[in-house]
Amino acid sequence: MNERSVAEALQEAVQERDWAQFHTPANLAKSVVIEAAELLECFQWDESADRGRVAEELADVLTYCHLLAARLGLDPDQIVLDKLDVTRKKYPVDQARGRSTKYDQLSD
Amino acid sequence: MNERSVAEALQEAVQERDWAQFHTPANLAKSVVIEAAELLECFQWDESADRGRVAEELADVLTYCHLLAARLGLDPDQIVLDKLDVTRKKYPVDQARGRSTKYDQLSD
Amino acid sequence: MNERSVAEALQEAVQERDWAQFHTPANLAKSVVIEAAELLECFQWDESADRGRVAEELADVLTYCHLLAARLGLDPDQIVLDKLDVTRKKYPVDQARGRSTKYDQLSD
Amino acid sequence: MNERSVAEALQEAVQERDWAQFHTPANLAKSVVIEAAELLECFQWDESADRGRVAEELADVLTYCHLLAARLGLDPDQIVLDKLDVTRKKYPVDQARGRSTKYDQLSD
Numbered sequence: 001m002n003e004r005s006v007a008e009a010l011q012e013a014v015q016e017r018d019w020a021q022f023h024t025p026a027n028l029a030k031s032v033v034i035e036a037a038e039l040l041e042c043f044q045w046d047e048s049a050d051r052g053r054v055a056e057e058l059a060d061v062l063t064y065c066h067l068l069a070a071r072l073g074l075d076p077d078q079i080v081l082d083k084l085d086v087t088r089k090k091y092p093v094d095q096a097r098g099r100s101t102k103y104d105q106l107s108d
Numbered sequence: 109m110n111e112r113s114v115a116e117a118l119q120e121a122v123q124e125r126d127w128a129q130f131h132t133p134a135n136l137a138k139s140v141v142i143e144a145a146e147l148l149e150c151f152q153w154d155e156s157a158d159r160g161r162v163a164e165e166l167a168d169v170l171t172y173c174h175l176l177a178a179r180l181g182l183d184p185d186q187i188v189l190d191k192l193d194v195t196r197k198k199y200p201v202d203q204a205r206g207r208s209t210k211y212d213q214l215s216d
Numbered sequence: 217m218n219e220r221s222v223a224e225a226l227q228e229a230v231q232e233r234d235w236a237q238f239h240t241p242a243n244l245a246k247s248v249v250i251e252a253a254e255l256l257e258c259f260q261w262d263e264s265a266d267r268g269r270v271a272e273e274l275a276d277v278l279t280y281c282h283l284l285a286a287r288l289g290l291d292p293d294q295i296v297l298d299k300l301d302v303t304r305k306k307y308p309v310d311q312a313r314g315r316s317t318k319y320d321q322l323s324d
Numbered sequence: 325m326n327e328r329s330v331a332e333a334l335q336e337a338v339q340e341r342d343w344a345q346f347h348t349p350a351n352l353a354k355s356v357v358i359e360a361a362e363l364l365e366c367f368q369w370d371e372s373a374d375r376g377r378v379a380e381e382l383a384d385v386l387t388y389c390h391l392l393a394a395r396l397g398l399d400p401d402q403i404v405l406d407k408l409d410v411t412r413k414k415y416p417v418d419q420a421r422g423r424s425t426k427y428d429q430l431s432d
Contacts, residue, residue, distance in 0.1 A: 006185045013192055017199060018206040022369045025162065026151040029144075030368050032169060033249055036144035037361030043134040044354050045316040045346050054133065055182050059191035061140060062173050062184055065166060074163050076170055077114045083167035084117055091125060098126040100261040130261045138260050141357055145253030152246050153238050153424040208369040222401045225408055233415060234422040241378065242367040248385060252353075252360035259350040270349065271398050275407035277356060278389055278400055281382060290379050292386055293330045299383035300333055307341060314342040 007076075010066055028068040035060035118174055136176040143168035223292075226282055244284040251276035334390055352392040359384035 014020055039057035042049035069076045090103040099106070122128055147165035150157035177184045198211040207214070230236055255273035258265035285292045306319040315322070338344055363381035366373035393400045414427040423430070 006188055009189060009192055013196060016201045017204045019204075019208070021206070022208045024155065025157065026155045027369055029148045029151050029157075029162075030246065030364055032166075033141065033144040033148045033253075034361045034365050034368060036141040036169070037249075037358045040137045040141045040354055041358050043137050044358060045351055047132065047134045049133065049137075051180055051182075054137075054176075054180060055187045056191060056194075058140075058173060058176060058182065058184075059187040061144070061169070062188050063191060065170050065173065066188065068162075068166060072159055072162060074159075074166065076166075079163045079167040080114055080170050080174065081117060083164060083171060084121055086164075088121060093124045096125045096127075098129070100127070100130045135261055138256055138354065141361075142253045142257050142260060145250045145357075148246055149250050152250060153243055222404055225405060229408055229412060232417045233420045235420075235424070237422070238424045240371065241373065242371045245364045245367050245373075245378075248382075249357065249360040249364045252357040252385070256353045256357045259353050263348065263350045265349065265353075267396055267398075270353075270392075270396060271403045272407060272410075274356075274389060274392060274398065274400075275403040277360070277385070278404050279407060281386055281389065282404065284378075284382060288375055288378060290375075290382065292382075295379045295383040296330055296386050296390065297333060299380060299387060300337055302380075304337060309340045312341045312343075314345070316343070316346045 007066055007070055010063065011070065014067070023067055023071060025068060025071055028064050028071060031064040032061060032068065035064055115174055115178055118171065119178065122175070131175055131179060133176060133179055136172050136179060139172040140169060140176065143172055223282055223286055226279065227286065230283070239283055239287060241284060241287055244280050244287060247280040248277060248284065251280055331390055331394055334387065335394065338391070347391055347395060349392060349395055352388050352395060355388040356385060356392065359388055 014023065035057065039054065039061055042054050042057060066076060068074075069079070091106070095106045096103075122131065143165065147162065147169055150162050150165060174184060176182075177187070199214070203214045204211075230239065251273065255270065255277055258270050258273060282292060284290075285295070307322065311322045312319075338347065359381065363378065363385055366378050366381060390400060392398075393403070415430065419430045420427075
C-alpha cells in the first residue's frame with residue numbers, strides 16, 4: 001500500500017462525510033497534538049504499553065498528519081526526507097554518536 | 109519515494125548516530141507530542157502560518173511516528189487504513205455528514 | 217503571595233502590553249498545551265531534569281492557565297478543589313489504593 | 325482558599341490512595357500535557373466551548389501542575405511571579421505593545 005493510496009482513502013472518507021469544512025490547517029494541527037497526547041497516555045504511568053492500543057493512537061496521529069499535508073499540498077514522505085537532510089547536518093555522526101544532546105550544545 | 113525507503117533512510121541515520129538506545133517506545137511517544145506542540149505553535153496566535161515552517165514541524169512529528177512504528181514492528185500505512193475502517197463504521201455517512209460531532213453523540 | 221496578587225500581576229503585565237486581544241480562550245488553550253510540551257521536553261530522553269528549567273517551564277504552563285481562568289471568570293483554586301471532590305468519588309480509597317488504574321476499570 | 329490549602333487537599337487525597345509512587349516528576353509532566361490536550365479538545369473544531377467542560381479540564385491541568393510543584397518543592401505562585409519578571413524584561417512595553425511577535429524578533 002503506497003502513500004498515494006493512503007492519501008486517497010483518507011480523502012474519500014472525508015469527502016463522503018463533508019468534513020473538509022472543519023479541516024482548516026489550524027484545526028488539523030490541534031487535532032495532531034490532541035491525538036499525540038492520547039498516544040502518550042498509553043505510557044502515562046508505565047514505560048510499557050499495549051501494542052494494539054498504541055497502534056490505534058499512532059494511527060490517529062498519522063491520519064491528521066496526512067490530512068494536514070494534503071491540505072497544504074505537502075508530500076509526507078518528501079518532507080521527512082528533506083528534514084532528515086537537515087538533521088544529518090545539524091548532528092554530524094562524529095559529534096552526535098551515542099548522545100541525546102541537543103545540536104546547539106553538541107560542541108560543549 | 110515509498111514507505112520502505114523513508115523507514116530505511118531514518119533507520120540508517122539513527123544507526124550511524126547510535127541513537128536507538130534513546131528510542132524506547134515511551135520516549136518516542138513523548139517526542140511525538142513535543143513535536144506536535146511545535147507544529148501547533150505555528151498557529152498559536154493566528155489561523156494562518158508559514159507553509160515552510162509547518163512543513164518542517166510536521167516532518168518532525170512524522171519522523172517520530174515512523175520511528176515508533178518501526179520500533180513496534182507496525183506498518184504506518186497499514187495502521188492508518190485499519191483505523192480508517194473503524195472510523196468509517198463509527199461515523200456512518202448518513203449520520204456524520206457535515207457534522208463535527210463525536211461518534212458517541214451522533215444519534216442525539 | 218496569594219492568588220489575587222498573582223492574577224493581578226498577570227493582568228497588569230497583559231494590559232500594559234495590550235495583549236488581551238490575542239488571548240481568546242482557544243488561543244490560551246493552545247498556549248497551555250504548547251508550554252506543557254516544553255515542560256515535557258525537560259524529560260524527553262531522561263527521567264531526571266534540571267529543577268530550574270522545570271520551574272521555568274511549569275511557570276509558563278501555570279501562567280496560561282491563570283490567564284484562561286481569568287478570561288472565563290473561573291477561580292483556579294476553586295476549580296481544582298471542585299474537581300478533587302469528583303476524583304475522590306470516582307476513585308474510592310478502598311478500590312484505588314496503590315493502583316494507577318483508570319476509574320472505569322477499578323472494579324475489574 | 326489559599327495555595328497552602330489547595331496543596332494540602334491534593335496531598336491528602338494522594339496519600340489516602342498511596343499514589344505518590346506513580347507521581348515521579350517525569351510522569352507528572354506527561355500528565356500535564358495529556359490533560360492540556362484534553363483542554364484543547366474543548367476547542368478542537370470550534371473557537372467557542374462549554375465553560376463547565378473547560379473548567380473541569382483546566383482543573384486537571386492545574387492539579388498535575390500543583391502535584392509537580394509540590395514534588396519538586398516549588399511554590400506555584402512564586403515561580404509564576406519570577407517568570408513574569410523575566411517576561412517583562414524580554415517584552416518591553418514600548419516594543420511589545422499590541423504585538424504577538426516572539427521576543428527574539430521584536431526589534432525587527
